[in-house]
Amino acid sequence: MPKITVFDSAGNEHNLPVDAGAALMEPLRDAGLIEATCGGAASCGTCHIYLRDDWVTKTGARTEDEGYMLEGLEDLVEVKDVSRLACQITVSDELDGISMDIAPQI
Ligand code: FES
Structure with missing residues (x-):
């Protein structure tokens, strides 16, 4: 099971297990770190994160809707x-x- 490391706005580190195949948003929401109010439709922006190190090169390109939301x-x-x-x-x-770091919430 993959594990992720998340730093919240206070700089606290959270290490969370995630099922492969799940959206990265899900463990963040379940841990209460983000709201994810649109449920994953790329239309609320509350799941905005900053990827650390070179992870952005390993996650593929932004989706079209994601680009518009950002x-x-x-x-x-x-x-x-x-x-x-x-x-x-x-x-x-x-x-x-x-x-990743949780981006400032809107
Ligand atoms: S959960 Fe709303 S944009 Fe990702």
Whole structure:
């Protein structure tokens, strides 16, 4: 089972197990770290994360809807090259150890 490392806004580290095939958003939501109010439809922006290290190169390209949502967030929070919506990333064994920061909530 892949594990992920998440740093919340206070800098606290959370190590969470995730089922392969689940959306990366799910463990973040279940741990109470994000709201994920749209349920994974790339339309709320509350699952915005900043991937650490070089993980952004291993998660594939942003989806089209994700790109639009992140554009819409730019006036509210900093959107970085390593910004992703966690609901648009499917966890696989290859992503074991992925680490990220929760972006400032909107
Ligand atoms: S859960 Fe709403 S954008 Fe990801």
